[in-house]
Amino acid sequence: MIIELSTCAEICSLLGERVRRLRLVQNLTQAELAGRAGISFGAVRKLENGGQSTLATFVKCVQALGASGDFEHLLSPPGTSIAQMERNAYAAGRKRARRAVAATKQ
Numbered sequence: 001m002i003i004e005l006s007t008c009a010e011i012c013s014l015l016g017e018r019v020r021r022l023r024l025v026q027n028l029t030q031a032e033l034a035g036r037a038g039i040s041f042g043a044v045r046k047l048e049n050g051g052q053s054t055l056a057t058f059v060k061c062v063q064a065l066g067a068s069g070d071f072e073h074l075l076s077p078p079g080t081s082i083a084q085m086e087r088n089a090y091a092a093g094r095k096r097a098r099r100a101v102a103a104t105k106q
Helices: 008-025 030-037 041-048 055-064 068-075 082-092
Strands: none
Touching (some): 008 041, 030 055, 041 055
């Protein structure tokens, strides 16, 4: 699956599938994961079967599976060079549109 070309529903489904794989690698049942994460069994089932859940449910499951370190690259700010910071500062400055030139009478 190419993430950049996927729909939101496809990405959510993929994330639910990845949670399921992590759970199975650790030989846990859905009920055991729910207990560790402090959420309901139904929430885990919905997450794994189509990715239908809240962001909080997803994060709790990932934390309970010990995989929250995988979020590090997603949540860290991108590295920026000094030249890029200068370009960003210039681009963020106030911009004005040119004034319309009044039509001259002939």
